[in-house]
Amino acid sequence: MLEHTRYPTAFIDVWRLRDGTRLTLRPVLPQDAALLGNMVTRLSPTSRSNRFHGSIQGLPEVALNSMSCIDYARTMAFVITCEDEDRGEQVIADARYIVDARAADSAEFAVMVADRWQRRGLGRRAMQALTIAAQQAGLRWLHGDVRARNVPMLSLMRRCSFSCTPDQEDEDLVHAETSLGGLPWAGPVASRRQGLWRWLPWRSMVPSDVQAASGSFHVER
Known part of the structure; x- marks a missing residue:
């Protein structure tokens, strides 16, 4: 069982878009x-x-329980x-990190981000919150994989001061990836093929054809 830290209320933020829509x-x-399940279902293919x-x-x-029941320490997630x-x-965006199993500082x-809410600054807002949380947790690096065809997401990563390097094998x-503590990036410790599927203890319950096709969660703008 996870040892949960206190719910981090300091991260709660409320604002309005230009059209007056109130977001939290x-x-x-x-x-x-x-709510996370509804969001995933409503995503475009x-x-x-x-x-x-x-x-x-x-x-x-x-899977949804694993994503929503976190310890706010080794795993952090914002909606x-x-x-x-x-x-x-309704949940319209989700951003999260999990500390690497073999490197406690990354x-x-x-x-x-839900399709109809993309290109409205939500991805950047979520990434800023995630980066601040990681810094406060004492992490030195954040890293993730983006599909090469996802040009808007790559643009967001660069705006958030992430370096973007093509995979040599795929x-x-x-x-x-980005350094949070002023140190050079040492490279991901975990296997690239594992990706964020290792977050989910229910992986064995997912059909093998989906596991093989998935490989990892990929960042969405």
């Missing part, structure tokens, strides 16, 4: 599992492919929400 950024809560590197329609309940008149609170991150992948 906050650390994820256990009760967000269903392209966005789901960019995020999960495979053709899936949604995530099983155990951005809005209020829908018909459906109530973490792998992932970002996802031309479809670009490694995004």
